[in-house]
Amino acid sequence: MSAELPFNPTVKADVCLLLEGTFPYVRGGVSTWVKQIIEGLPERTFSIIFLGASEKDMETPVYDIPKNVVHVECHSLLDAPNEPPKTQKQWFRTRRLQKTFELNDAMHESLRSGELTDETLHGFAEVMSGKYPVTEHDLQHHRLAWESIRKQYLKAPEGLDFNHYFWTIRSMHGPMFVLSEIAENAPPAALYHSVSTGYAGFLGALLKQKTGQPLLVSEHGIYTKERELDLAQVNWIPEEYDPFRVGLNDQMSYLRQVWIRFFHSLGRMTYAVSNEVYTLYEGNRLRQIKDGADESRLRIIPNGVAIAPYAAVRRPEGAAVPPVIGLIGRVVPIKDIKTFIRAMRVIRVSLPGAQGWLIGPEDEDPIYTQECKQLVSSLDLEDVVLFKGFQKPVEMFPQIALSVLTSVSEGQPLVVLEGFAAGIPAVTTDVGSCSELIFGVTEEDRAIGSAGAVVPMASPTEFAEAVLELLNDPDQWQKASKAAIERVETYYADDQMIATYRDAYTQHSGQPLNSTHQRKVS
Amino acid sequence: MLHSARYFGLVVLVSLLQLMLLWQLLSPWFDIFESSLIWLGLHALSAAAFGWVAGHWMASFTDLEAKPTSWFLGIMTLCMPGVGGISALIALIIAYRVWKYRDAESTDFVTTENIDLPFTTPTGRKVSVPDSRGFVEQLRYSKDADALYQKVLSSSYIRNSISVDVLREAVKHGDERIRLTAYQILDRKVNALNAEIQRLEAVAQKGSQNVRGTTWLQIANNYWELLTLERGDEAARKQLLKKAILSAKRSVNEDRTNRNAFLVLGRVSLAAGELNAADVAFQKAMALGMPGDNVVPYLAEVAFGKRDFKKVQQLLDSLDDAFKKYPPLKQVVEYWT
Numbered sequence: 001m002s003a004e005l006p007f008n009p010t011v012k013a014d015v016c017l018l019l020e021g022t023f024p025y026v027r028g029g030v031s032t033w034v035k036q037i038i039e040g041l042p043e044r045t046f047s048i049i050f051l052g053a054s055e056k057d058m059e060t061p062v063y064d065i066p067k068n069v070v071h072v073e074c075h076s077l078l079d080a081p082n083e084p085p086k087t088q089k090q091w092f093r094t095r096r097l098q099k100t101f102e103l104n105d106a107m108h109e110s111l112r113s114g115e116l117t118d119e120t121l122h123g124f125a126e127v128m129s130g131k132y133p134v135t136e137h138d139l140q141h142h143r144l145a146w147e148s149i150r151k152q153y154l155k156a157p158e159g160l161d162f163n164h165y166f167w168t169i170r171s172m173h174g175p176m177f178v179l180s181e182i183a184e185n186a187p188p189a190a191l192y193h194s195v196s197t198g199y200a201g202f203l204g205a206l207l208k209q210k211t212g213q214p215l216l217v218s219e220h221g222i223y224t225k226e227r228e229l230d231l232a233q234v235n236w237i238p239e240e241y242d243p244f245r246v247g248l249n250d251q252m253s254y255l256r257q258v259w260i261r262f263f264h265s266l267g268r269m270t271y272a273v274s275n276e277v278y279t280l281y282e283g284n285r286l287r288q289i290k291d292g293a294d295e296s297r298l299r300i301i302p303n304g305v306a307i308a309p310y311a312a313v314r315r316p317e318g319a320a321v322p323p324v325i326g327l328i329g330r331v332v333p334i335k336d337i338k339t340f341i342r343a344m345r346v347i348r349v350s351l352p353g354a355q356g357w358l359i360g361p362e363d364e365d366p367i368y369t370q371e372c373k374q375l376v377s378s379l380d381l382e383d384v385v386l387f388k389g390f391q392k393p394v395e396m397f398p399q400i401a402l403s404v405l406t407s408v409s410e411g412q413p414l415v416v417l418e419g420f421a422a423g424i425p426a427v428t429t430d431v432g433s434c435s436e437l438i439f440g441v442t443e444e445d446r447a448i449g450s451a452g453a454v455v456p457m458a459s460p461t462e463f464a465e466a467v468l469e470l471l472n473d474p475d476q477w478q479k480a481s482k483a484a485i486e487r488v489e490t491y492y493a494d495d496q497m498i499a500t501y502r503d504a505y506t507q508h509s510g511q512p513l514n515s516t517h518q519r520k521v522s
Numbered sequence: 523m524l525h526s527a528r529y530f531g532l533v534v535l536v537s538l539l540q541l542m543l544l545w546q547l548l549s550p551w552f553d554i555f556e557s558s559l560i561w562l563g564l565h566a567l568s569a570a571a572f573g574w575v576a577g578h579w580m581a582s583f584t585d586l587e588a589k590p591t592s593w594f595l596g597i598m599t600l601c602m603p604g605v606g607g608i609s610a611l612i613a614l615i616i617a618y619r620v621w622k623y624r625d626a627e628s629t630d631f632v633t634t635e636n637i638d639l640p641f642t643t644p645t646g647r648k649v650s651v652p653d654s655r656g657f658v659e660q661l662r663y664s665k666d667a668d669a670l671y672q673k674v675l676s677s678s679y680i681r682n683s684i685s686v687d688v689l690r691e692a693v694k695h696g697d698e699r700i701r702l703t704a705y706q707i708l709d710r711k712v713n714a715l716n717a718e719i720q721r722l723e724a725v726a727q728k729g730s731q732n733v734r735g736t737t738w739l740q741i742a743n744n745y746w747e748l749l750t751l752e753r754g755d756e757a758a759r760k761q762l763l764k765k766a767i768l769s770a771k772r773s774v775n776e777d778r779t780n781r782n783a784f785l786v787l788g789r790v791s792l793a794a795g796e797l798n799a800a801d802v803a804f805q806k807a808m809a810l811g812m813p814g815d816n817v818v819p820y821l822a823e824v825a826f827g828k829r830d831f832k833k834v835q836q837l838l839d840s841l842d843d844a845f846k847k848y849p850p851l852k853q854v855v856e857y858w859t
Binding site: 233336368374458 | 705709758
């Protein structure tokens with residue numbers, strides 16, 4: 001894989017993609033989708049602004065960069081800047097800065113009260129990049145910043161440790177200054193397209209505010225929901241010590257709430273200024289509405305896959321189906337690989353020749369991977385559960401009978417659709433849109449039939465039973481395979497998805513409108 | 523300091539020049555310039571010179587930058603001959619000293635209305651309302667997903683043996699936030715125990731015999747804790763029991779006088795269905811001085827497993843009254859004796 005990325009910051013691209021922790025450095029469904037969009041629209045030029053946590057996340061791209069990508073720039077949100085802070089001891093600037101801090105306080109009050117408008121984002125943009133901006137150095141050293149933080153602290157619940165509060169505010173706002181600087185120097189584009197809310201979405205909002213160009217947002221998972229789940233349990237957020245706490249404390253610590261509200265606010269501000277917001281399925285759309293998105297600007301654009309490459313590897317009808325099930329995905333806790341491993345133990349008892357393949361990168365969470373391997377070893381499944389590492393799905397599908405997922409959270413997994421295109425039914429947990437993919441959404445879709453099975457989360461026995469039912473009944477497998485092929489060809493072909501985005505780009509970048517392909521929401 | 527003194531000297535010199543020019547401007551008897559243009563030119567030059575030296579002098583002992591300060595003082599001098607620059611300079615020095623003095627003041631202390639421990643209740647603290655329903659029942663039947671979510675979160679603070687059933691029920695809940703939170707809590711607890719076991723195994727490899735004995739006992743206890751978390755998963759349970767027994771055996775091999783190790787060995791053997799081994803371990807624990815009331819209930823369980831019901835009765839009867847009066851043994855004793 002070439003590490004040389006195109007760098008042309010002055011070239012105006014048709015679309016500037018704002019990517020946080022995905023393409024081209026992190027493998028996964030979202031990255032694959034991004035590459036699909038870029039390659040599916042060769043007539044458009046793309047620039048990419050990649051946001052990562054630190055420099056070491058951006059060492060080597062894991063995807064080839066398509067030819068129509070004219071510029072790639074990478075920024076780390078958490079690494080400390082190399083340049084020393086500029087001296088800001090211009091004493092006549094303080095008076096101007098006072099007004100900026102007052103504006104900042106007013107905007108935070110507006111966020112707190114839920115009254116979010118374009119003016120709120122405009123206000124924050126003014127605070128960070130206006131005529132007299134607050135800089136990171138000001139936040140760290142200026143007396144006015146200290147006073148502002150102190151005033152906000154006095155509104156917090158009694159007993160909150162000021163030290164913890166202060167450092168929370170400082171660390172929370174650090175990346176915002178990085179985003180502001182990126183927005184100041186961003187490459188020009190006719191349209192900005194963020195593939196999440198969060199920092200990338202907020203950057204898009206700043207860019208729209210600065211350039212006036214439209215902003216589109218596509219959400220695969222719901223960023224704020226995922227952050228909320230993470231933040232609820234991380235142990236780096238200090239807990240408040242209440243010596244009178246007895247029994248269960250059912251109130252989340254204030255600082256956790258502050259962090260969660262921060263990401264909610266980023267999401268709401270992004271939704272507020274986006275021209276359109278896209279998601280994959282109805283469940284996510286409802287969540288977006290709950291999170292403050294304007295219903296009139298929401299659209300569902302399901303994922304799509306290229307049918308032809310997978311159709312070429314379909315098993316002929318009547319051919320023997322090997323008792324091999326494949327979990328194609330990263331070896332990470334959210335995929336709940338351990339449930340898969342435990343299920344394989346049950347499957348092996350009923351079907352001695354069965355194998356379970358774990359097909360995906362193992363380097364994202366080495367500790368979890370090690371635990372999974374130890375579990376395999378402790379359950380004596382070394383010859384049953386095989387760690388294949390990263391492999392191309394199109395090469396794996398001819399060798400497996402079922403594509404499975406035991407994830408605790410999913411959006412609209414591309415791997416299931418790819419398996420469908422190859423005629424491979426799926427057994428998944430009931431998360432995300434998996435049940436829509438397997439059973440259908442609309443009446444016509446459901447009439448196609450079931451393309452596999454859906455089981456409850458974290459239930460190795462039920463998962464194993466569903467797998468065995470399909471493996472032991474060739475007729476049922478065949479029916480599921482046919483249903484899978486028909487469903488993916490009818491509703492999830494990539495040309496439909498690409499055409500929809502082509503129309504969206506055309507519409508929003510001010511060129512003549514074409515007809516749209518939009519999935520009806522029943 | 524010399525640097526500063528040199529600048530100061532130049533400031534005084536140029537100031538005198540400025541004052542001279544001012545005097546020349548104001549006094550009709552002292553007219554050494556033939557043309558006002560020459561006076562203006564000299565004034566402009568001296569204003570620039572004053573601005574430069576005064577700006578650099580200020581920069582040498584304050585945090586002011588030389589360039590903007592020089593410009594400011596130069597322009598003041600140009601606009602107000604003599605007095606403008608000098609008074610601006612004096613004003614800057616006074617302002618600097620005031621600012622410096624302010625900086626030396628003590629930092630504002632933030633006061634909060636913390637309660638005086640330990641006698642008063644914190645004001646404004648939200649009082650939890652006790653709910654008499656069982657937590658698992660709430661998960662099954664309660665409609666308030668937000669409140670349930672908070673309760674599931676807080677269950678990470680309570681003992682595994684109590685929280686695990688709650689968390690396993692929560693993993694099946696319809697609300698994704700509750701499901702994922704419960705899953706993550708369970709996963710984190712298991713990971714923490716596994717990490718601790720790994721660490722202890724490394725310690726046990728290197729330590730002295732005393733250390734090895736207690737370390738293996740800790741490992742056995744951690745496996746026992748994992749058994750609680752893996753409740754319901756028969757395959758994992760068997761593996762964990764095997765490892766717990768192995769660790770407990772290694773502990774007793776390292777230290778034959780550790781009664782706690784024999785008690786743990788007895789308990790894990792009992793859980794694994796190895797009744798004879800459990801019996802031997804419990805007897806040994808008692809022989810080493812473990813109080814009988816701690817061991818007898820387990821011996822009764824062993825006897826029950828062997829279907830020696832008379833012995834069950836005898837053993838339970840021999841318990842101290844203090845143990846027989848309270849759960850969990852109260853109901854058992856009432857049935858058998």
